[in-house]
Amino acid sequence: MEEILNFFNHPFFVIVGGISTAIAVVIFFYGIYSIFRGIVPVWIRLGKSLHNRKIAIYAENDFESLKSLLSDSGIFKTKNITQITKDSIAKGEKFTMMLVNYPEFNDDIKSILKHKRDSDSLIVYAPQSEGRIEQKLMDKINENRNSIVVNFRGRLLNDIVTSMITTTYEKK
Structure with a gap:
């Protein structure tokens, strides 16, 4: 040994x-x-976004439903969620995260896209039960960076979180 x-x-x-x-x-x-x-910079960016980022929801009739979807998840604070109505579309310009309920705002998408900056995130919620988005409008949405079309509520929450990671939070 x-x-x-x-x-x-x-x-x-x-x-x-x-x-x-x-x-x-x-x-x-x-x-x-x-x-x-x-990994750590992504965690920091997501943490800042979840804590500080304001979300504009372009909806009238479905606003409470969409707001509760976000707040019930426990990820988003209710105070960071703001309603944008058809009368105040320009008010959404100051937000970096925009959620549009397509059935209610289908005629206003082009106006919303004019107010959206490249660094902003736009999520269009278009349930298939309410009809499909016409191809011209779909192409217009596709031309803009950080724009997503979602057909399901479950997917909506996932795409919002993904958008928060991929778009930078800028304090205003």
Whole structure:
């Protein structure tokens, strides 16, 4: 047994063991660095967005339903959700996150798109039971950055959170 221990105490194995340990330590710290550089900024951006970002909901009849969908999730604060009516479409210009109920605002989408900046997020909720969006309007929505068309309420919440991650929160 002592011969085996003496064999592994040879300077060659001591040097190889030291180099292997040094490589393992460097890889470990590089992994930690990569996590902080890649994932942590996304978490910070999402945290700021969830805490501070104001959401404009372009809806009249379905406003309470859409508002409760967002607030019941526990992710969004009720005070950060604002209703935009047909009479106050220009008021939505100051918001960076816009949710449009297509059945009620189908004639006003082009006007909303005029007020939307590239850095803003636009989510058009268009349930299929209310009819499909005409192709010309769909192409117009597609020409704008950070614009999404959603057909299901469950998907709506997911797309709002994704938009918060991908669009930068700017304090105004």
